[in-house]
Structures are given as structure tokens and as C-alpha cells.
Amino acid sequence: MSAFLTYLLNGLAVGCAIALIASGLVAIHRVTGVVNFAQGTFAVVAGLCTSSLLGLGMPHGVSEAAAVLLAGLAGLLTGLAAIGRPGTTPLSSLIVTLGVGVLAYAVEIVLWGDQPRSAPGLAGSVTIAGARIQTQHLLVIAVTAATFALLALFFGRTYLGKALTACASNPYAARVVGIDPRRMGLLAFALGGLLGGLAGVLITPLRPISFDTDVTLIVNAFAAAVFGALTRPVVALGGALLLGVAETMAAGYGYGSHQLEVALGLMLVVMIVQASRRSAIHEEAV
């Protein structure tokens, strides 16, 4: 039972990191209609940057904050490349984000080499109901919860957040009232960069990061985001938590080498069920 609880809590932490990346995907897709395949790159950039800054002797907190801001800048630059030119279709922008991801490999290898890097996080562990859980895992869960609460406040309560939502809800009407969807799109890309960066600095102490870790991250985050139809961040959060727990359970009970396949298989089943339920509702409505 305590092993199960340990896997569950660790799984939730993994799911939280996926959720942060997925929420970046959702934020960008809602405002711009673009699926940003460079989203995993932001986490990698932030993770590698944290390990370097801490290695240079900079204190905790400052290193992580600088790495997250750098990821935000990477997000903004990706946005400029993807949607900077007026009239770019979402599909062309998607291809550009793939290109940015590949270009980032080259930059990352030049700056950090091709070997995985890690960074120290919160040391120690705590025991909850007989289950030992690393303090860093608890930190990931706490930071994700706080981030989602802040995002809800930002999108629901602030004028700027509402303008971003307006672009997602009705882009034409947003332009009618004078909101520039391109600038809002760039803002969404920068936000996506920050969220990806946050995930990166949180997971680097848990698992070493290398230039190509973005593939695993984006596959997981994309599965979670699709769960919420790329538009609903809270459903994406649920999907990410499910995915994280499923993967950790699979690894914990001895299917470690197949954890991604197990999790994605599970997602596929959920999505098929979801799709059939939706079409049934649709048929009833018609």
C-alpha cells in the first residue's frame, strides 16, 4: 500500500510537470491556433541553463528565475519566427516551430554539449502515511498548483488576460475592438515559454536533461493537451496527472522500459472513449 501511495504521489509530481508544459501548449493554441512543437525545448533550455548557473555558483532562486525568464524570451523569439509575419497560416507556423526545435538542438549542443545535465533541487524526503516522497516532488506539485491558480486569476480577472481570452473566443471581434491578435499571440508564446521553463527547472533535479529530452516532454504534454482538445487547460491538467500517474505506476510495477507506451496506450483509449461519447451527444442533438 505504501509503495502504491509513493508511486501515486511521484506520478502526480511527474504529471504536474507535464501539465505545466501542456498549459503552455494550450495557451498558445487558444490564442493563435498554432500547435507549438518547440514547447518541450523551452523546458530543456531552462533546465540546462539552471544547471549551468548553479554550477557557476549562483544561488538557488536566482538561477531558477533567470532560467525561467530565458525560457520566456525563447518563447517570444519562437513566436516572432512562427507568427511574426502577418498572414502566416497556423499550419505553416507549426512547421516553423518544428524548425525552431531542430535549430535549438544545434544551439544547445554548442552551449552545453550532448551529455545529460542535472541540477540539485530540494534535498531530503518526507513520509506521508507510510509513503516516502522526495521533497522536490512536493515542490513540483505545490508550484504547479500555485501556477494554475495564478493562470486562472490572470485569464479570469485581469484586463490583459481577458483580451487574450477574447482573441481565443472570437478573433474577428477582438480585431473589431482594436485588440491586435498578433501581439496577443506573441504574448501567449512568451507565456508558453515561461510555463515550459518552469517545468524545466522543476524536473531537472529529478531527471537529467539533455538537448533531446524535449521529444519525451512534448509527446506527453501534447497527449495531455489533446485530452483537453487543446483549448481547456483544466482538462489538460487532469490528463497530465493521469498520464504521470500511469507512467510512474508502469515503471514502479516493473514495466519501466515501456512506461511511455503504457501511458500513451491509456491516453488513446481515453481519447477514443471521449470521441465516441462526444459524437453520440452530437447525434442526439441533431
Add this chain to the structure above:
Amino acid sequence: MIDVADLVVEYGTATALDRVTLAVDKGEMVALLGPNGAGKSTLANTLAGLLAPASGTVRIGGRLALVPEGRQLFPDMSVADNLALGGWRSGQRDPAPVYELLPRLADLAGRRAGVLSGGEQQMVAVGRALMSRPQVLVVDELSLGLAPNITADLAAHLTRLNREQGVAVLLIEQNARLAFELCSRAYVLESGQVQAEGPCAELAGDPRVASAYLGGAIT
């Protein structure tokens, strides 16, 4: 307030507006009539700066706000949020002056815009446009899909806005009776070209306009 000369707007190779010349003076209420596909909404979007002219000039002498065709609200947001976003361009977020003109909106402030009736949604769309404190208002299809009594109520608000606050109005309508009732002058747009223009009384007497837009001569 609006001064358009020889305006040409193209969609790729198709010409949507072909050398259109049109003017709306300060404090005036002018109608633009025409069938579906005539280019009315293209003109509205060009005036609002959402489409770029291929040639010709568009001069707007003051702040212009557009009430777009089909209301185009933010359906999942409250009426208050819809109004607040209407003030994005001007930085005006206080809805009090809009509530004064359209008191019904104050009662609806907390409701989700998407669940309102057509007439209420059109009122929100007008209110949202007024949030930017415009000197000229372009209203695209005010009456579309609304019952006559609701249209009359909205039209009364527009007339009040025009008379009391001097806001110039370009009313784009398929409902010529309504347009002639409210406006002093009108333009008739067909296939992207201005086919007729003049005082409403004169146009209503023009047999061609009467048969096309009024279902026969006015008796």
C-alpha cells in the same frame, strides 16, 4: 467624419468594392443599402481598418467604432467583460455612460453574453462599440434576425445617440424601410459599386429603388 473616395478593395483577384465614393458628415445619419454580397460589410471592415484598400482614400475624422454584422460578441464572457473590452482602443473602461444610454445593459451586466436573446446581444454589440466613445458609429445590419419591435427600440437608441450626442452614424441595412425612416441620406451599393445616392425621400420615390428594396412603390 467619413470621407471615402474612389475606394477599391480586392480579395485576391476578385474586386469587392469598385471605386466607391461616400461621405458621412458630422452629426449626420446616413444609410447604406444593398443586397447580400454587394460589398457592404467589406466597406464596414475597411472603414474600421480591418481591410486594406487596394487604391483610393479612406479618411476618418474622429474615433470610429463598428457594430459588426452578426453581433460578434465574446459568448463565454459576461456582458460587463464584453463592454470592458470595447474600451480597449480608447482605454475607457467605465461603462456608466453606456449604461445611461442603454440602462437594460446594467441589468444584464453579470449574464453570459452567449445566452442572451438576439435583441439583447445586439444591444451589447452597440454598447461595446460605444465604450470607445466614438464620434462616428458604423452599424452593420442592426435589424438582421430581430423582431420589428426590438429593432424599433434599438433604432430609437441610435437616434437618441445621434441627436443628443452628435454621434455620426452610417447604418448599413437590408431593411430599406427602417433605413429611410431613420436616415436623411442614403447610398445604394450593388456589386461593389454605388448605384444610387441622395436624400432618402428622393430615393424612396425612385421606382427602381422602390421595387428592389421596398417591394414596390411606397403609397
